[in-house]
Every structure is written in C-alpha cells, then in structure tokens.
Amino acid sequence: MKLHILGCYAATPRTLTNPTSQVLEIGNHMFLIDCGEGTQVQLRKLKLKFSRINHIFISHLHGDHFFGLPGLVSTFRLLGREKELHIYGPKGIKDAITLLLKLGDSWTNYHIHFHELTSAGPEVIFEDDKVSVETVPLTHRVYTNGFLFKEKLGERKLSVEAVAKYKVDKAYFQNIKNGRDVTMDDGTVLPNALLSFDPPKPKSYAYCSDTAYKPDIVGQIDHATALYHESTFLESEADLAVKTKHSTAKQAAAIAKSAHVERLILGHYSTRYKSIGLFRQEASEVFPDVELADDGKFFEF
Amino acid sequence: MKLHILGCYAATPRTLTNPTSQVLEIGNHMFLIDCGEGTQVQLRKLKLKFSRINHIFISHLHGDHFFGLPGLVSTFRLLGREKELHIYGPKGIKDAITLLLKLGDSWTNYHIHFHELTSAGPEVIFEDDKVSVETVPLTHRVYTNGFLFKEKLGERKLSVEAVAKYKVDKAYFQNIKNGRDVTMDDGTVLPNALLSFDPPKPKSYAYCSDTAYKPDIVGQIDHATALYHESTFLESEADLAVKTKHSTAKQAAAIAKSAHVERLILGHYSTRYKSIGLFRQEASEVFPDVELADDGKFFEF
Numbered sequence: 001m002k003l004h005i006l007g008c009y010a011a012t013p014r015t016l017t018n019p020t021s022q023v024l025e026i027g028n029h030m031f032l033i034d035c036g037e038g039t040q041v042q043l044r045k046l047k048l049k050f051s052r053i054n055h056i057f058i059s060h061l062h063g064d065h066f067f068g069l070p071g072l073v074s075t076f077r078l079l080g081r082e083k084e085l086h087i088y089g090p091k092g093i094k095d096a097i098t099l100l101l102k103l104g105d106s107w108t109n110y111h112i113h114f115h116e117l118t119s120a121g122p123e124v125i126f127e128d129d130k131v132s133v134e135t136v137p138l139t140h141r142v143y144t145n146g147f148l149f150k151e152k153l154g155e156r157k158l159s160v161e162a163v164a165k166y167k168v169d170k171a172y173f174q175n176i177k178n179g180r181d182v183t184m185d186d187g188t189v190l191p192n193a194l195l196s197f198d199p200p201k202p203k204s205y206a207y208c209s210d211t212a213y214k215p216d217i218v219g220q221i222d223h224a225t226a227l228y229h230e231s232t233f234l235e236s237e238a239d240l241a242v243k244t245k246h247s248t249a250k251q252a253a254a255i256a257k258s259a260h261v262e263r264l265i266l267g268h269y270s271t272r273y274k275s276i277g278l279f280r281q282e283a284s285e286v287f288p289d290v291e292l293a294d295d296g297k298f299f300e301f
Numbered sequence: 302m303k304l305h306i307l308g309c310y311a312a313t314p315r316t317l318t319n320p321t322s323q324v325l326e327i328g329n330h331m332f333l334i335d336c337g338e339g340t341q342v343q344l345r346k347l348k349l350k351f352s353r354i355n356h357i358f359i360s361h362l363h364g365d366h367f368f369g370l371p372g373l374v375s376t377f378r379l380l381g382r383e384k385e386l387h388i389y390g391p392k393g394i395k396d397a398i399t400l401l402l403k404l405g406d407s408w409t410n411y412h413i414h415f416h417e418l419t420s421a422g423p424e425v426i427f428e429d430d431k432v433s434v435e436t437v438p439l440t441h442r443v444y445t446n447g448f449l450f451k452e453k454l455g456e457r458k459l460s461v462e463a464v465a466k467y468k469v470d471k472a473y474f475q476n477i478k479n480g481r482d483v484t485m486d487d488g489t490v491l492p493n494a495l496l497s498f499d500p501p502k503p504k505s506y507a508y509c510s511d512t513a514y515k516p517d518i519v520g521q522i523d524h525a526t527a528l529y530h531e532s533t534f535l536e537s538e539a540d541l542a543v544k545t546k547h548s549t550a551k552q553a554a555a556i557a558k559s560a561h562v563e564r565l566i567l568g569h570y571s572t573r574y575k576s577i578g579l580f581r582q583e584a585s586e587v588f589p590d591v592e593l594a595d596d597g598k599f600f601e602f
Binding site for chain 1: 312313314315316338339341342345346361362363364365368369371372375376379391393394396397400401404405406407442443
C-alpha cells in the first residue's frame with residue numbers, strides 16, 4: 001500500500017500548502033481521497049497518472065475537501081477520458097458537479113457514477129476480489145465520512161519444499177492455495193497446513209478527516225495498519241477544536257492508541273501554526289508511532 | 302492603470318501554467334477579472350491584497366474561468382471579511398455559488414451581490430465618478446461577455462500661470478476645472494480655454510476572452526488604450542479555432558487593428574504549443590504593438 005499526500009492543510013490553499021487530497025495505491029487501484037482546490041496540479045507535480053484514477057472518495061462537502069473536483073472532472077474530459085469514473089460522497093455532490101458542468105455546457109464524454117452517501121452507520125461502498133472500502137461515519141459540522149480501505153485475505157502460500165517432498169501433482173496447487181487438503185492416490189490425506197503457509201496479514205488504511213474526537217470509531221478501525229487522523233489543533237486550542245468539531249493531535253493519538261493501530265499519520269493542520277513539529281510532540285505523549293503528513297510526502301505500509 | 306496577469310493559459314491548470322484570471326487596478330479599485338482554479342494562490346504569490354477586491358467580473362461559466370471562485374468566496378469568509386462583494390457574471394452563477402456554500406453549510410458573513418448578466422447587447426454594469434465598466438458581448442460556446450473598463454474624463458487642469466497673470470481669485474478655481482468661463486469684477490469674460498488645459502485623455506482597457514473572431518466588437522472598443530484578446534490558437538489550427546469558437550493570434554491582431562487600439566496583449570494560449578513566441582510573431586504581421594501575457598506578468602498603461 002502506498003500513500004501519496006497531495007495536500008494536508010486545513011482551510012485555504014496557500015503558496016506552499018495545499019488543502020486535503022491524497023492518493024492511495026492498493027491492489028491495482030489508485031484511489032483518490034478528497035479533492036481540495038489545486039489537486040490536479042498536485043497530481044501533476046507528483047507525476048501520478050490521471051488515467052489510473054477511477055474511484056474518488058469525498059469525505060464531506062467543505063471546500064477544502066472538494067473544490068478541486070469540478071476542475072478534475074473537466075480535465076479528465078479534456079484528456080479524452082472514456083473510462084467511467086466513480087465518485088463517492090455525501091448526498092448533494094451529484095447536483096453540485098452536474099450543475100457546474102451544465103452551466104458550462106461541458107458534459108463529460110465518459111460516464112460518472114455518483115454514489116451518494118447518506119447512511120449514519122458504516123457501510124461497504126466498494127468491493128472487488130482484493131479490496132474493500134467502507135465508510136467510517138465521523139462527527140463534523142456537516143455530514144462526513146472517513147474511509148477504511150482493507151485488503152482481503154489473500155491465497156495461502158504454497159510450500160514448494162513440502163509439495164516436492166510429498167510429490168504432490170501441480171494440478172492440486174490451486175486447491176492447496178485455497179486452503180484444501182490433498183488426498184493422494186494411495187488414500188493418504190495431506191493436511192493443508194503441511195503444504196502451505198498462512199497468507200500475509202491483510203493491511204488496512206483508515207482515513208479519518210474531518211472529525212471531532214469520536215472514540216466510538218475505534219472498534220471499526222481496530223488494528224489498522226495505518227491511521228490518518230486529522231489534528232487541526234494543538235492542545236492550546238482544544239476549546240476551538242470542540243467548537244469547530246475538529247480534533248487535537250492528542251485526541252488523534254488517543255484514537256490511535258485505543259484502536260491499536262500500527263502507525264498514526266497526522267494531518268489537516270491549521271495554518272495558524274508556524275511549524276508542524278509540535279503536533280508530533282503532543283501526540284507522542286499518548287501514542288509512540290506518530291508520523292507527520294506533509295504535502296508531497298509518501299508513505300508505504 | 303495596472304494589470305496583473307494571474308493566469309493566461311487555456312483549459313486545465315498545470316504545474317507551471319494557470320487558467321485565466323487577472324487583476325486590473327483602475328481608479329481606487331482592484332477589479333478581479335475571471336477566476337480560474339488556483340486564483341487565490343496566484344493572488345498570494347503576487348502579494349495582491351484580498352481585502353482590496355470588491356468587484357469580480359466573470360466572462361463565462363467554463364471551469365478555466367470560474368472554478369476558483371467558490372474557493373475565493375470561502376477564503377474571504379475565513380479571512381473575516383465583512384465588506385460586501387459584487388460578482389458580475391452570466392445567469393446561473395448565483396445558483397452555482399449558493400449551492401456550493403449551502404452544501405458545506407458555509408454561509409458567508411459578508412453579503413454577496415450577484416449581478417447576473419443576460420443581455421445580448423453591451424450594457425453598463427458598474428459606474429462611479431471615476432470609472433465605468435460595460436459588457437462586450439462575445440461569441441463563444443456558452444454565453445460570454447468581455448468587459449470594457451473606462452476611466453471617465455477628469456477635471457480640466459488649472460493653468461497656474463494664467464490664473465496668476467489675470468489675478469483670478471481662487472474661489473473660481475473649481476469652476477474653471479469644471480470648464481466654466483470666469484467673469485471678472487470689471488465685466489471682462491475670461492474664456493475657460495485661456496485658464497485651463499484639457500484633462501488627460503481617459504484610458505480604457507478591453508478584456509475579450511473567450512471568443513471566436515468577432516469583428517463587430519471593434520466599434521465599442523475603438524481606440525482602447527489596451528486590448529487583451531484571447532488567442533488560443535496559431536494559424537495552423539485555424540480550423541480548430543472556428544470549431545471551438547476561439548480566435549487565432551492573427552484574428553486577435555485584426556481586431557486590434559480595426560479598433561485602432563494602442564496596445565494588444567495576447568493570452569489564453571492553448572497548452573499544446575511548446576513556446577508562446579509564435580503568437581507574437583503571427584500577430585505582428587497584422588498589428589505592430591503586440592505583447593504577450595504570461596502568468597505573473599505586469600502591465601502598466
């Protein structure tokens with residue numbers, strides 16, 4: 001799993017900081033998560049291929065998370081896109097994009113599937129044979145979802161040594177990978193555990209932004225490989241976090257700790273702070289493995 | 302008059318080129334003309350004060366001319382703006398901005414006056430004691446207006462020498478500036494032309510983008526101090542210009558020539574061309590005083 005941070009600052013785009021957007025490479029997919037103004041320029045800067053994006057997940061309809069979407073949708077058209085595009089986001093997103101395209105008489109020559117979200121509880125919104133994506137309902141000033149991206153448990157790994165030793169015909173290999181035992185010609189049953197190893201543990205990535213401190217998400221994101229959690233404020237602005245329904249770095253760390261995640265990545269920093277180092281410092285008091293997102297940064301899990 | 306080019310390239314924002322937006326300083330105003338995605342970042346880069354923008358003119362509702370507007374409107378709010386904002390643009394612009402604000406439950410704490418344009422002919426859409434702005438109806442794929450910004454004729458300049466020579470009391474000075482003659486105590490009439498000079502010739506700036514070649518605008522923009530005219534294509538793509546209702550550099554020059562403007566500034570270049578030098582070359586065959594807009598460039602008239 002690879003995570004490219006296109007932008008991770010709150011509120012307005014500035015000369016050196018971009019509003020929220022990230023690209024998650026998982027399975028064969030390149031998922032775009034949120035799309036603040038300037039996302040398409042960040043995609044170009046990081047040399048990420050527009051044509052590989054087929055699914056876009058929008059957490060909520062504040063400008064710093066989706067004002068880059070109309071432009072990206074238009075650019076896809078100009079680039080001659082024909083493949084369909086899936087957009088997942090709060091109810092209303094279809095009307096917004098459709099109205100903007102209509103006003104410019106700029107209909108796309110590819111089909112856009114809008115998957116409008118309204119559920120108050122978690123729901124699976126994408127699934128194929130390798131990956132699933134489910135919403136993580138959050139608490140913010142408007143209807144907001146985080147997203148949990150999960151790899152599925154893969155096939156078992158064939159023990160090359162064991163199948164050679166027991167002279168198992170290769171016709172059985174797929175069955176073994178699927179977890180089945182093998183019955184030999186003489187009636188001997190070779191148990192699957194003898195012939196294969198456990199598949200790698202599936203990885204998962206939880207994206208939680210924007211949200212007030214919301215401890216009831218920890219069950220859903222339990223043991224995630226990585227958690228991106230917004231930390232708009234430091235403790236000194238904890239009252240402002242409550243008022244604006246955002247989180248502090250310490251609160252993000254408390255979620256990471258309760259959810260037993262492997263790594264915590266902080267982001268969505270208010271631009272009021274001169275440096276982002278203090279976010280790690282405050283979060284580290286609660287949870288050990290804290291990393292700081294920054295525009296253009298790349299993480300691999 | 303000062304013109305700051307924030308962006309002058311067609312279609313999509315790229316790493317080094319921005320879609321259309323410019324700031325015109327005229328009178329005490331800082332008018333924003335068009336607002337492609339990334340305009341607010343360009344304003345910051347060029348250190349132009351957000352708070353001085355009170356009037357925004359949008360030519361048409363294609364994304365490369367207005368997808369930066371929702372973000373700018375939101376940023377004004379975050380910056381604590383209280384002054385009202387005037388937005389002039391095609392009918393539909395109010396619905397678009399209002400819907401986006403509504404979806405984010407992000408109402409502005411300042412008032413936005415939308416001046417929706419529908420007229421097929423030119424109309425004065427702004428006027429104060431120093432400046433007027435009128436629409437220049439253009440021909441494009443959607444309803445589009447250029448804008449003609451005109452200084453008003455100022456007061457006549459007092460001839461300090463003449464008023465001293467004829468011992469004119471300073472109580473008459475304002476009358477003289479207003480063009481009146483002066484009747485002295487002995488009944489002598491001093492004609493105004495003796496006591497004052499013509500005011501400086503009012504300057505004007507015509508912004509014409511996007512548009513197909515449209516010779517019938519030349520009467521309205523006759524003798525403009527400067528004309529910014531789109532030149533999306535070179536002659537080699539003249540057929541494409543017709544098809545997409547854009548202009549070539551040569552056609553922009555033909556308009557400049559017929560309208561007897563003092564200077565022609567080209568812009569809205571298609572990003573298909575490696576260098577923009579050829580635009581000047583082709584236009585110069587028709588009109589002598591051709592300049593090339595470029596992002597971050599500054600013109601003074």
